[in-house]
Structures are given as C-alpha cells and as structure tokens.
Amino acid sequence: MALTGLQIYKLLPASSTKPEVKAHANCKECGYPTCLAFAMKLAAKQAELSLCPYVEEESKRQLEESAAPPIRLITIAGSAKKLEVGNELVLYRHEKTFYHPPGLFVRVKDTQPDAAQVAEAVAAYSVDYVGMSLTLDGVAVEAAGGDFASTVAAVKAACPFPLILMTSDPATAEAGLKAAQGTMPLLWAADAQNWQAMAKLAAQYKVPLVVLANGDLNALADLAEQVKNAGVEDIVLDPGTRGYADSLAIFTQLRRLALKKNERKVGYPLIAFAGDDATLAAQHIAKYAGFIVLDRFDPAMVYPLIVLRANLFTDPQKPIQVLPGVYEINKPGPSDPLMITTNFSITYFSVANEVESSGLPGWLLVADAEGMSVLTAWAAGKFDAERIAKTVKTTGIEQKINHKRLIIPGHVAVLLGEIEEELPGWEINVGPREAVDLPNYLKTRWG
Amino acid sequence: MPGIEVPKEKWSGKVREVTLGATAAEGGTRSRTVTVGGETTLPFLKFEGEIPHPPAIALEVRDQQPNDWPSILLEAWNGATQDVAEWAKAAEAAGADLVALRFNASEQLNAAYARKILRRVLSATGLPLIVFGAGQADLDNEILVAVAEEGKGERLVLGVCEEKNYRTIVAAALAHGHLVDARTPMDVNLSKQLTILIHDMGMPLERIITDPTTGALGYGIEYGYSVMERLRIAALQGDTMTQQPMLVTPGEEAWRTKEARAAEGVPAAWGDYVERAINWEVLTASTLIQSGADIVVLRHPKSLQRVRAMINALMS
Ligand code: SF4
Numbered sequence: 001m002a003l004t005g006l007q008i009y010k011l012l013p014a015s016s017t018k019p020e021v022k023a024h025a026n027c028k029e030c031g032y033p034t035c036l037a038f039a040m041k042l043a044a045k046q047a048e049l050s051l052c053p054y055v056e057e058e059s060k061r062q063l064e065e066s067a068a069p070p071i072r073l074i075t076i077a078g079s080a081k082k083l084e085v086g087n088e089l090v091l092y093r094h095e096k097t098f099y100h101p102p103g104l105f106v107r108v109k110d111t112q113p114d115a116a117q118v119a120e121a122v123a124a125y126s127v128d129y130v131g132m133s134l135t136l137d138g139v140a141v142e143a144a145g146g147d148f149a150s151t152v153a154a155v156k157a158a159c160p161f162p163l164i165l166m167t168s169d170p171a172t173a174e175a176g177l178k179a180a181q182g183t184m185p186l187l188w189a190a191d192a193q194n195w196q197a198m199a200k201l202a203a204q205y206k207v208p209l210v211v212l213a214n215g216d217l218n219a220l221a222d223l224a225e226q227v228k229n230a231g232v233e234d235i236v237l238d239p240g241t242r243g244y245a246d247s248l249a250i251f252t253q254l255r256r257l258a259l260k261k262n263e264r265k266v267g268y269p270l271i272a273f274a275g276d277d278a279t280l281a282a283q284h285i286a287k288y289a290g291f292i293v294l295d296r297f298d299p300a301m302v303y304p305l306i307v308l309r310a311n312l313f314t315d316p317q318k319p320i321q322v323l324p325g326v327y328e329i330n331k332p333g334p335s336d337p338l339m340i341t342t343n344f345s346i347t348y349f350s351v352a353n354e355v356e357s358s359g360l361p362g363w364l365l366v367a368d369a370e371g372m373s374v375l376t377a378w379a380a381g382k383f384d385a386e387r388i389a390k391t392v393k394t395t396g397i398e399q400k401i402n403h404k405r406l407i408i409p410g411h412v413a414v415l416l417g418e419i420e421e422e423l424p425g426w427e428i429n430v431g432p433r434e435a436v437d438l439p440n441y442l443k444t445r446w447g
Numbered sequence: 448m449p450g451i452e453v454p455k456e457k458w459s460g461k462v463r464e465v466t467l468g469a470t471a472a473e474g475g476t477r478s479r480t481v482t483v484g485g486e487t488t489l490p491f492l493k494f495e496g497e498i499p500h501p502p503a504i505a506l507e508v509r510d511q512q513p514n515d516w517p518s519i520l521l522e523a524w525n526g527a528t529q530d531v532a533e534w535a536k537a538a539e540a541a542g543a544d545l546v547a548l549r550f551n552a553s554e555q556l557n558a559a560y561a562r563k564i565l566r567r568v569l570s571a572t573g574l575p576l577i578v579f580g581a582g583q584a585d586l587d588n589e590i591l592v593a594v595a596e597e598g599k600g601e602r603l604v605l606g607v608c609e610e611k612n613y614r615t616i617v618a619a620a621l622a623h624g625h626l627v628d629a630r631t632p633m634d635v636n637l638s639k640q641l642t643i644l645i646h647d648m649g650m651p652l653e654r655i656i657t658d659p660t661t662g663a664l665g666y667g668i669e670y671g672y673s674v675m676e677r678l679r680i681a682a683l684q685g686d687t688m689t690q691q692p693m694l695v696t697p698g699e700e701a702w703r704t705k706e707a708r709a710a711e712g713v714p715a716a717w718g719d720y721v722e723r724a725i726n727w728e729v730l731t732a733s734t735l736i737q738s739g740a741d742i743v744v745l746r747h748p749k750s751l752q753r754v755r756a757m758i759n760a761l762m763s
Binding site: 092093094125126127128129217218221243244245248249252253256257260261263265266278279280282283286287298299300301302303304305307308311312314316344346350353354357373375376379380434435436 | 720
C-alpha cells in the first residue's frame, strides 16, 4: 500500500532515533529544503529515494516494500526472448486493463524422443491477427525419468523462448539449471518437502521459483513466505488445482487477496496447467493465470487461445483503430470496385484480408466511426449516410476512380436511400453482411 | 499465527430467476421447464454465493436448411437439417436444454407458415423453445404475433426485441403468456433502458431475458465480455434493472467468422479446419459463460458437448 508523505517522513533521517542519522536532518543534499519536503515529493512519486544518502537500511526496506506492486512482476528469459508477467492492478478488465498477457507454454517430457522437434515447432509458430504477429511463449520440460539435462539442452537449442523446468527433485533440478545456463528459466516446483533445497537452487542460479501447494490457500501462502525468507524474491504460485471449479475459486481468491487485501504473502503471478483442454486454458486466460501450460501443441487449439488472449488483454480504453482514408488493395486501377467500412481495426482487417487474399484489386474507404464495428457504429449513429458521404467527398477518392459506384456493408442496407440523397449521381450497391462473403460478391456482382 | 481469510464479496443483489417453457400442469405442453438466473455471486464462485441453476444451452434449428451455413456444420446434423421437426428432435437427442427456432428470411415466410412450423417443432420436442424471427422488423412482427397465439401458454421466449422494434412483440408475448429476448448493442445503459421500456409496457421482469449481444472470438468478444461482466456486477450490487438473466448467441457469431468458414486458403497456423471451427464456437461460448451468460445459443452438437462438460465441471 502506498504510504502518505507523513508516514514516509517518519522513516527519513529527521525522524531517526539514532543521533548520527538524525544529525543529517534537513541537510538539503537530496535537493529539497527539508526532510519533510522530500517526503512529500516521494509520496507524490516525483522524487527517488536514492537522492537521500542517509536513509537507514530498515527504512529503505520498508519504503521499497510499500512501493512494490501488489502482484510482483516476474521475468523469465530464453536465449533470445523474454517474458514478463504479473504487475496486474485490477480484477475486471473494464476497471482499467489487464497488463501482461499470460505466457502460453507447451509441455514436453524428457522421455519424449521428439521433445526438440516440438520445441522447434513452438518456436516457429506465429500467426497474424489484425496486423499483429502473435506467438507462443515457451516450453515446459518435465522430468519423467529420462535424461533431463540433455533434453533441456536440446530444447534450449531448438527454441529461443523461455523454459519452465519441471521436477520436484533438487538434484535433477540442478542438472536442468546447468543445462539451461545462459537463460533464465522458471523452476517448478518447491513443495512442502523439498522447498529448502529448491529455494537454495533458485537463489544460487538466480531464477524464479514456483511454490506448489495442494489446493490450500494457507499452505500456499505459508510456503511462499518460507521460500521468500530463504532468499528467493521472484516467486510464482501454483495452488495445485487442476480442474475448473477449484482453479476458478482459488485463482479468484488469490487475485483478490493481492489486490484488495494487499496480502503480500501471495502477491505473485499464478501458474496453471490446462492439460489438453482448450476451454480450461481459456478460463485461465480470463481468470488470472500468469503462465499457462498446455500438454499438446495443436495449432487448431493454440490459434483461438492466442486470439482470446489478445482480445481480453486489449486496453478497453483504447480500441485498436486504423486511420480513416483510402486503402489500396492489390494495386487497384480507376475502374476497380470501391467499398466502404469503418475504422475499427478488426472490421478493417476482416475486409482488407478478404479482398487481399482473393487477389482482386479494390479501393477500400475507411470512415471515421470512432473505432466501432459496422453494426455498433451504425447503432450509435457513427456510421450514417452523412459520414459515409463525407468520407467519399473528403478522401480524394473521386480523383482516383473513373466510376461512381460504392459498395456498402450489408448490415447498413437500410442507409441506401439516404446515401443516394447525400451523394447525387452515385450508384450505391449493398454488399454482403460478412467480409468473408466479399470475394464471391466482387466476382459475381461487380462488372 | 492467524491464517489468511478467504476474501468474499458481500453482494446485496441477486439475478432474477426466469423459467422458460410450461408443462401440461402449467398450461403448456413441454415435458420439462428450464429455470435460469438466481445467482447471488459472479459465475461459479460458490464459495461466496448461490448458483442455483447451471447456464442453459440452446441449439439453433431453422425452418429450412440454411444456405449460408458451412458444410461441416450441416454435416454434423446427419441430414436432420432437411426437416425442422427432425432437426428439433436431433437437438434434443444431442443434449440441448432448449431449442432455438429461427426463421430464415424466405419468400414463403408468413404468419400461417410460421404457425405450421411452430406446431411441428412443438410436437417434435418436449424442450422449451426460443423463437427468433428472420431479422426483418415488419415480417418478424407479423410472424411472432402468430407464433405467440399459436403457442399460447408455452412460455416461449420471443425475440428479438430491439429498441427500434419491441412493442408489437412484447404486446403479443404479454397477451399469450410468453417471455421476450431484449437485445441491445453491447452497451450497459442501453440494455437497462430497454428492460425498463419493456417492463413499462406491463411485462413482468420474470419474463424478460436480456440479450447484450456479443462479438465472436477475434471479432470483438472483449466488448461483449466486459459489458456482460459489468451488467452482472451491477446486478449483484443491487441495480434492479440489470438483474435479468443474460442470453447470447455465440453460435451465430462464431460460425460467421472466417475461422469457422474457410477450409482452404488460410494460414497453416490456423490448424485443422473442423477442430478450429468448433474451438471457435466453444471458446466464444465458454468465455461469455465465464462473464455471466445464463443461456448460450449454439449450433454444433460437438460444441454443446464441450461447453456442457465445462458447465458440469464448474457446477460440481
Ligand atoms: S538528504 Fe534530504 S531527506 Fe536526506 S536527510 Fe538530507 S534533507 Fe533529509
């Protein structure tokens, strides 16, 4: 919880009980006239604590702790890519936004002969969605009685993404950590039995450590506290739940504890194991996981999950928009079709992708509909005859084409008459409702 | 050392319970009724409140086989899509809680035809029905008035009622003991407002289902998701005009996306077509259930199975 200026003042040299510290009170070295003035600036986050050379260690610790985010930011890294999760501030995305999309990992076992191939496929996977290139985040290597160290080494060589090392045996874990050197994997997991040895390894190899309990909130919090006291700061929590109902309950409780009760003991990201169940993985995306491990690499499952993640982690305050104007698709000439849509990015990309992949040339006009889709914008009066006519008249499209025909989305067919009034001399054609039907429409109806 | 207490919200509100369908004892002919709503907490958080009824799944059937459904979707019904009565039976056999009958916009669609189709569906299945028009206001008013009369006492859900066109449908539903589906374009205030308008016509709140609309996965689902989450939180905080159970149509939304329609000419990263298409519908539905949907209308029987498995697991 953020401290007030006065609370901070009580931790600065002017308030110290030690004479040799108190001697520096109001020395101005921080650049402020008094310790109190400095405290106020700190509270307003307009100054850095390091400006005062005389703060006591204990005060420093308390001040840093109070400034820490309620859910710690955890970073892991592969040979060429890193992942940050945590630092979330809200329970519901509409309250602000979700900040760090959960990492999606695919699990391989060290008994699996094709572990490196799977890792390669994970690394190679990338899919284009509304102009963004989306990928998976890494591979979880599980010790299942095979050669853990060499599997880790092979996976590391095959995939530049971060790894999760899965074993409860400290000796195996150390072999894996050695094999993963040069990267920063996540180590899974410290449990009630092995936590001392695991904490030691995590501290020694400077990697984040998962703390694993068996479904019990207090056991999890206490174990995390012990691990922290053993010198590990970067912690990830695995409540041990693997189903829908138990996971939803405890993940929600942990998120609430961290954000609303300021419960430091559980202020860490969560890891979830979804098996090969896309629906369970989807629950974890919506409900609070920081890392999600899948048992299988299947593009037909990964693609919808990656898109869901992109959707729910979009900032609700900033719908992704494209600039209104004229877009040329497949090098259109003056007699090629002219279409109009709105500047909501998903709408724009659906239309543009369809026309582009059909190979047909065309002009796409994008109206300023304040980033709304066709239907929503129409309902809100942001995509009406007037705006459509204005887009035609102000974008200079009339100089680029030699016809006066405009295709409007099927969803706004009712605007036909009004647009004809606004654009005298134009022929307005009602196109299909869905972008996916555009190529066929252009082939059969334009000409 | 004192342990950590489970953090519970103290919600003051409750989602209204709404019952669809009527058995013979209740003046209808359904073999059972379906009640939704009644929650006193967010979806499935049983540690702090009541979830008295699981979300219900409706399967959509059409008066005639639609010509804009992809072939994998039609094939999943093994020929039942050729006949509306067979289709309704197949939907019940597939495990649906509700049948959502939707009329295609066609030449033959009129009041008499709609009556006939409704009769056939009512005798083919014992499940409660939702009846959607063809999406053309004047025509829908005509056929839904006929459907309301023909199905008197069945506690059908009639839809869709939109701000621009609700009076005729609401009046017909009122006169013949039915419920209405009140649809608004992904906006909390518009949703509230339409509920108020319909309620002002004398429709009891126990007979209004709110339909906040949604986008499919990849096509604006986040808007539907957040609007539903906000509506549900408002309901639990005691805002009485947001306390209607929520219905959404993820099947319709998902099956119009390219991901569910295009078998060829798409990136290899999209994966196997059939599996991807079903996942598209399932994830659209499951995500909206996580944000508060009480009724989802689906299209593919396999999607129903997967969504059902999730609901069962969350209710257990
Ligand atoms: S540097 Fe600033 S805060 Fe520190 S003792 Fe001097 S005046 Fe006080």
